[in-house]
Amino acid sequence: MAGKGQDADRSGTGAPRRKRARRDRTPEPSDSEVLLFGGPLRYDMGWSQHQGAFLELNFRAMLRRLPSMLAVCFRLAWQADRRAARTVLAAEIGQGLAQAVSLLAVNAVLARLIADGPIEDRLRDAVPALVAVAVVMTLAALLRAASTYATGRLEPRVERVATERYLECAAAVELAAIEDHTFHKLLDTAKWGAQSARRMITYSARVVNALISLVAAAGVLTVLHPALLPLLITMTLPSAWSALTIARRRYTSFHAWVQHSRAGQLIARLLTQPESAPEIRVHGVGPFLLRHFRAMSETAEAEQARLADLAARTGLIAAAWTGLATVATYATLGGLLLAGTMALSVAATAVLAIRTGSASLNTLVLEVNSLHEEALFVGDMQRLYAEADERAIPVGGDPLPAEPDEIRLENVTFTYPGNSPGKAARPALSDVTLSVPLGRIVALVGENGSGKTTLVKLLAGLYRPDSGRILWDGVDAADVDRRELAERIAMVAQDFKRWPFTARVNVAVGRPSAPLTDERIAAAVAEAGAQDMLADLPNGLDTLLAREFSGGHQLSGGQWQRLGIARAAYRRGQILIVDEPTAALDARAELEVFERIRALAGTGQTVILITHRLASVRHADLVHVLDRGRLVESGTPEELLAKGGVYAELYALQAEQFTAKVPARPREPAGARGPAEAKKPTGAKEPAELKEPTGAKEPAGAEEPAESKEPTGAKVSAGEAG
Numbered sequence: 102m103a104g105k106g107q108d109a110d111r112s113g114t115g116a117p118r119r120k121r122a123r124r125d126r127t128p129e130p131s132d133s134e135v136l137l138f139g140g141p142l143r144y145d146m147g148w149s150q151h152q153g154a155f156l157e158l159n160f161r162a163m164l165r166r167l168p169s170m171l172a173v174c175f176r177l178a179w180q181a182d183r184r185a186a187r188t189v190l191a192a193e194i195g196q197g198l199a200q201a202v203s204l205l206a207v208n209a210v211l212a213r214l215i216a217d218g219p220i221e222d223r224l225r226d227a228v229p230a231l232v233a234v235a236v237v238m239t240l241a242a243l244l245r246a247a248s249t250y251a252t253g254r255l256e257p258r259v260e261r262v263a264t265e266r267y268l269e270c271a272a273a274v275e276l277a278a279i280e281d282h283t284f285h286k287l288l289d290t291a292k293w294g295a296q297s298a299r300r301m302i303t304y305s306a307r308v309v310n311a312l313i314s315l316v317a318a319a320g321v322l323t324v325l326h327p328a329l330l331p332l333l334i335t336m337t338l339p340s341a342w343s344a345l346t347i348a349r350r351r352y353t354s355f356h357a358w359v360q361h362s363r364a365g366q367l368i369a370r371l372l373t374q375p376e377s378a379p380e381i382r383v384h385g386v387g388p389f390l391l392r393h394f395r396a397m398s399e400t401a402e403a404e405q406a407r408l409a410d411l412a413a414r415t416g417l418i419a420a421a422w423t424g425l426a427t428v429a430t431y432a433t434l435g436g437l438l439l440a441g442t443m444a445l446s447v448a449a450t451a452v453l454a455i456r457t458g459s460a461s462l463n464t465l466v467l468e469v470n471s472l473h474e475e476a477l478f479v480g481d482m483q484r485l486y487a488e489a490d491e492r493a494i495p496v497g498g499d500p501l502p503a504e505p506d507e508i509r510l511e512n513v514t515f516t517y518p519g520n521s522p523g524k525a526a527r528p529a530l531s532d533v534t535l536s537v538p539l540g541r542i543v544a545l546v547g548e549n550g551s552g553k554t555t556l557v558k559l560l561a562g563l564y565r566p567d568s569g570r571i572l573w574d575g576v577d578a579a580d581v582d583r584r585e586l587a588e589r590i591a592m593v594a595q596d597f598k599r600w601p602f603t604a605r606v607n608v609a610v611g612r613p614s615a616p617l618t619d620e621r622i623a624a625a626v627a628e629a630g631a632q633d634m635l636a637d638l639p640n641g642l643d644t645l646l647a648r649e650f651s652g653g654h655q656l657s658g659g660q661w662q663r664l665g666i667a668r669a670a671y672r673r674g675q676i677l678i679v680d681e682p683t684a685a686l687d688a689r690a691e692l693e694v695f696e697r698i699r700a701l702a703g704t705g706q707t708v709i710l711i712t713h714r715l716a717s718v719r720h721a722d723l724v725h726v727l728d729r730g731r732l733v734e735s736g737t738p739e740e741l742l743a744k745g746g747v748y749a750e751l752y753a754l755q756a757e758q759f760t761a762k763v764p765a766r767p768r769e770p771a772g773a774r775g776p777a778e779a780k781k782p783t784g785a786k787e788p789a790e791l792k793e794p795t796g797a798k799e800p801a802g803a804e805e806p807a808e809s810k811e812p813t814g815a816k817v818s819a820g821e822a823g
């Protein structure tokens with residue numbers, strides 16, 4: 102499969118990308134593998150591909166990084182639990198020293214036993230050293246127990262502290278960062294960092310321990326014969342090389358394939374989420390998603406198989422190298438003995454020291470390798486911390502005027518970052534200058550994508566203008582305290598969050614810092630006209646609004662919308678922004694909501710209203726009309742109607758829907774369907790997907806897609822009543 106991926110054509114020209122990829126070079130998933138572009142699966146899912154890993158991995162770099170890795174680990178441990186961190190460090194150093202002392206003591210025992218003289222004398226001479234061995238080993242056992250206990254305490258705390266910091270980062274950055282795919286990728290990779298930090302504690306402890314016992318063994322060997330230390334190192338190098346090579350490949354692969362696995366997880370989530378369940382069933386999207394999931398899993402499995410194959414080969418090479426080095430070591434010892442340059446007792450101690458030393462070195466290599474692998478993920482986490490700090494919502498700033506009269510946008514231009522490469526991004530707002538008088542109802546009107554939502558997000562401080570200023574009575578919003586700015590705003594966004602909590606919490610989450618009182622909740626619910634709806638719920642305000650949990654309840658779209666309005670009312674912000682507040686409401690509820698919005702204006706509340714229902718805009722004090730990111734008209738509804746511009750045109754179109762007669766539906770003879778274009782109203786564009794042959798034939802006289810059925814102003818749509 103990996104081979105297939107390597108040969109797959111990324112450019113879509115059909116030319117093979119490369120004939121033979123080097124086996125040990127991590128293949129990045131090709132477009133058709135990651136994204137299932139084209140090919141037999143035909144659809145482009147639209148996810149962009151990972152642009153390359155930020156790797157700085159090699160043998161020397163890893164060794165160079167060892168002290169800093171240990172320092173990072175110790176810092177994490179220190180932040181989580183100082184006492185436990187101190188205990189682990191002291192216990193591990195103690196254990197390492199105990200091993201060194203016990204080696205020296207064993208050396209002394211051997212020297213006494215192999216020395217000349219009667220056996221009784223030799224045994225008696227060896228007793229003190231034997232006692233020392235016993236004491237040291239008991240001490241080592243006690244230290245090991247202390248370390249196990251302290252590590253057990255430390256590990257979950259380190260993980261919790263790291264996870265909390267991770268989540269804080271995610272919550273504290275600007276909205277633009279959360280929407281930026283590179284930051285998201287960092288969030289994805291860094292999420293493993295907390296678990297890695299936890300594991301690093303154990304590995305670091307073992308590294309410290311192995312380091313100290315290795316130093317002891319190496320010291321003993323150097324004293325015995327200078328040739329023995331290089332031999333010891335030669336014996337252990339192959340396993341070091343093998344472990345590090347495998348770890349590096351695994352990490353490189355992880356980074357190259359992270360986008361792929363993210364996409365796979367997303368598909369899995371889509372298949373299980375209640376929100377997608379209806380379409381999956383009605384449109385038969387299930388098999389389509391499953392096909393993609395299987396294809397993605399297969400390519401991921403192929404990558405795993407490739408890594409396993411390489412690991413097996415590397416392991417074999419390392420084993421052969423170790424075997425040769427071991428033979429050379431023992432041959433050297435034999436040679437030294439034969440040449441008479443080494444005494445037998447020294448050779449015996451050397452064998453012992455070599456065994457201890459190579460065991461320590463092996464442990465060291467394996468643990469450093471594990472430490473290194475985990476440190477890479479902790480490194481991702483730290484990169485996230487640094488990046489999140491840079492992209493964090495600034496704290497502090499100028500105060501906002503307490504009772505401003507006006508918010509004014511001056512030549513505001515804003516383009517969303519991270520649009521498709523190669524295409525010049527069109528600004529969502531271009532050179533917009535307008536005024537929002539406070540204490541009034543200001544409506545933003547315009548066609549889809551004209552920039553209304555973007556404008557209110559800029560007003561709410563969620564984005565910053567690329568150029569131009571937003572002035573609150575002359576105070577530039579760019580310099581003000583963002584928290585204070587947020588305090589002033591209550592917002593019912595188009596896609597406001599439907600929290601999987603109780604109805605009460607769903608309202609109170611509008612201002613979590615306020616004491617949750619029944620009076621405040623009741624007032625907000627009444628303001629949104631949601632009392633009856635909430636009273637009908639099985640447990641009233643305490644009904645859990647998450648169908649996937651036991652006792653959970655599902656609200657309708659309109660019911661949710663009322664709850665969203667109640668949340669904004671509960672917030673009691675100086676400025677209420679409502680973005681399509683009535684899109685899901687029935688005609689009566691919609692009238693009611695607009696009545697309430699009007700009533701709010703009477704109390705001095707500023708309302709910024711985005712709606713396509715122009716009848717509801719009649720009561721606004723001021724209307725701004727946007728078109729493709731530009732302000733094209735401003736004025737009272739009456740002025741704009743009289744002017745006969747864009748607003749008047751849109752208004753007339755909607756009004757016409759209620760007055761125009763419904764034309765008789767032309768009857769087509771069964772099976773006489775003409776080409777789609779022939780049935781479309783002029784100017785109505787068909788979405789690309791509809792043009793793709795689906796393989797399933799439409800029955801004669803089948804319904805056309807809604808968009809193409811609606812000749813402008815010719816039909817009454819019940820949903821538009823308002």
Ligand SMILES: Nc1ncnc2c1ncn2[C@@H]1O[C@H](COP(=O)(O)OP(=O)(O)OP(=O)(O)O)[C@@H](O)[C@H]1O
Nearest residue numbers: 280517518529547548549550551552553554555556
């Ligand atoms: N988060 C985003 N990232 C990138 N582009 C965006 C984002 N949100 C909106 N856009 C783009 O900005 C432009 C303006 O979008 P906006 O949502 O402000 O329009 P709108 O007038 O509110 O539309 P609608 O009436 O459909 O709600 C559109 O071209 C849209 O594709």
